[in-house]
Amino acid sequence: MAPKAQKSPKGQKKGKKKTKPTLPIAEEEEPLNMESMGHPEIYPLVLTTKTQEIFNCRVDDFTDEQTYKLIKKEDILADLLNRAAVSDFHPVKKIVRDYPGEELLLVYDKDFKYGLNFYLIGTEDGKENFLNTPEIPEEQEEPKDLVPEDVYVYKPPVSKPWVSLGSEKEIEEESVKESKKRVTYMISRKRSQFGAPVTFRDQNASSVKDAYIECASYPDKNFTLTQVERDIGLQVIPEVKGTGTQTKWAFPKNASTQYYAREFTEEEKETLEQSKTLAEFLNSVSTSVEIALQQNEIMNTFVDDWKSLAEEESTFGDKSDTHLKEYQSFTDLHSTMEKMITCVSWHPTIYGLIVVSVAVRLSYEERVHFSGKLLLQPSLILFWSFSDPIHPQLMLESPDDIFCFEFCPSDPNIIAGGCINGQVVLWDITSHVDRIENIKAGGSRSKKATLKPMFLLEPDSNKEAMYIRHCAVSSIESGHRKVITDIHWLPDSFEINRMGSVFENRNGINCQLVTCSADCTICFWDIRPQKPASTAAAATTTMATTATNNNSQPPAAEKKKEETIEIPFDVPSTFLHLDLSWKPMSRIKLSKGETSLDHCPTKLSLGEDPLLRRMQGTSSIHVLLKDKVLSQVRALKAAEINPYHNLEAGIANILKPIEDFSTKFFVGTEEGEVIYTDWKMERDSETGRFMPKKPVNLYTVHDGAVHTVQRSPFYNDIILTIGGWNVAIWKEEVMTGPLLQTCCAPKRYTAGHWSLTRPGVFYIGREDGYVDIWDLLEKTHEPAQSQNICITMITYIKPWTFSSKQQFIAIADYYGTLHILEIPWTLSHPSFNEVSSVNYYFEREVNHLEYTQQRKLIRDEEKREIAQEMARKKTRVYQKTKEQMEAELKLEYDSYLELEKAVLFSLGLVKVSEKVSYLDMI
């Protein structure tokens, strides 16, 4: 823009006047002028004294009137040349150079009007103005002096000529100009036509062409849609009617009523009973009631026959699979001599723990021969666990080979075993229980370990099974003399005293044992400490002091004996009182009467087997008495002490006899006999001593030693005996004979056991390693199944149930291997009403026995009659008279003659004569 462009160089001239006093400025910079004050030609200057001297313009030279001096341009230029930058005229050098005239006007600014002490007028006009009007400003100065100097003096703008800076072009470009000449039209009309009335008339639009344009509607295919479906909704509402009521709101209150039923008094009842209406009522009603009652009696119409017909369908596993499946087998690899397994037992509480007793496989002579070597070998009871088939978890040490053992039912940490030398051994593994209880946890570790070869496992400390020494052994002199063949804990519901009388159990735990041995005796043992003789006599009632051969030693002597024996430190002191001084409580000798040969018992079966009963969950005497006794015992027990550590606790109680307790039991002998005898002693009238009773019954049924006498877990009075080549099943009250006696098997039977879950099934092991499974409901003449387990004789069979789906059977063989097999579903689960069916079978057998007995009697009767008849006939014959004899002889002679004739005739020696039957001649 033109005015701005003009201003800018002038603006530059303004510069920084105030801040720059005397510093030399750039060469080309234009000096400041006083444009700001309206005098662009005035350039203030500072002249130093030296410059003032040069130009003779000292301050003193100036007066008020003549404040200026004309200085020649050449002088200034010469000064500039001489003094260059130092010169005071340096700032205005350019102005001086461009100055058209010759002389410049330098004015002394006394009042510092323009800031500095001198100023130079840069233009000729300015000079002229100044020179010409010095009076006016001087004149005006006076009134001006009156005005304060800070009042802004308005200077009206001075018009200046236009300076074009090229903006006309732009304006021209952007201005709108008419390019064309405007066209003008003039339209005119006659004046008369303006304002004339208008007439409209109709015209048909269609008649005139193009009078209108129509947009006809046409069907656009894009928008035609046939609606085939339509969503509609229907709602059915009942007829509703809105009503409202106003109720009286009351506080909710809890209210209760106590009432008792209305009853008639006795008199009212009687009067009513006498009333006729009642009699009539009953008469009319009783017929229909009786019909209804009889209907129910005849048949139960609501029984679903289909349901009761079908067996339980939900089977676990294949129904057709009836074989025992191999699960695991255990062998003791560490022993040097060949061992056989004598007894097997499952741990009552811990899953997967099975205990076997091993004995050396030698005959008697060999034992004697190798006795030295045998002494070095520890006789063991091994604890095997499912998780480790190589290492036994625990090993119980015993003085000699164990032939039978049993866990104590009330405390699974107490084990009693019978030795080959006649000693009874007790172990207490309470302190080692943690080793066997956490077997599953340790099993995971052992799984990794079994990958390594066996010799690397030996030094592993926690794999090492400890030898646990026995806790107590019985006295050698007063115990059995030969091998103990069977040992049982007596049930904890009763206890026996020396006479065999039965009393209520004072301790509430199993504390008595019964053993039978090959020395023909059965002994009863008590594990409680023997009380001193005086108090014991006061407690029991039927105590004979001298008669029996036990407990006669004073306890003081026993204690002395105990003190001399050193007990190893790691053996618990539970049975310390018994060790080596334990004597049986009572002894029963199974004598055969006058003969010296006595019965040699092999197995016995007392009342219910508590362990088996526990599996079944039923127990008659157990439940009846245990509750009574336990409640008493519990009241006496102080803290939770293991009762076996405090065996003396209950002895203080008085013995209470139990009435009606059956003291009979079954014994199987080595000769194959089954004896049913009584353990209660009776007073023998002759000698006055207490003698064991004679056996109630004796049956010789088996051909070999009886090795299994076992009560059925389902029926308390059914006993299974196995021996020799056959099996017999007995019922306790039936004295006539066994219910079932099987025919001889091809191989000898060496082991057997009832099935724990099926009442009609039992397992028998043979001497060739086969297991025969008998099912009484299927076949009774031969086993239902036969399965090969091992190559050698089976010595022990023991089944065990862990859950409804898992049932195992442990089969021990002669070579020392224990096989664990799993029982399939069909063999472990009873059918719908198997218990009652088997019971019915036994009842039938009993009836059959009775029938046979009766038939026997009848037969005997018949025989006798026939014999009588025969006898009578015979006597009749001898009473024949002489005449009869002669007649008979004659007849004989006649018949002989006839014969002679016939013979002669046939020989042709006699002629044919009239043959007359000789009978006619008589």
Place this chain on the structure above:
Amino acid sequence: MTEVEETLKRIQSHKGVIGTMVVNAEGIPIRTTLDNSTTVQYAGLLHQLTMKAKSTVRDIDPQNDMTFLRIRSKKHEIMVAPDKEYLLIVIQNPCE
């Protein structure tokens, strides 16, 4: 013995009968073979049920009337013979 007693004894001697009782029209027991509390309970409950059953039958067909009510449960069967003034209740265990 009175006829009443004879009849009741005969009914009681049937196989499986647990108890017999005679109740009046209001549900108050007159004669029973069970203990008091059981009798009162049975009488009260069965009286109400009998009334309901009777009214149901009558509602369906006014010419009809209920002659006998048998309730079979898992354990036993309860038989009720109603009349104008009395109710005979017999409880039987039908299972053989």
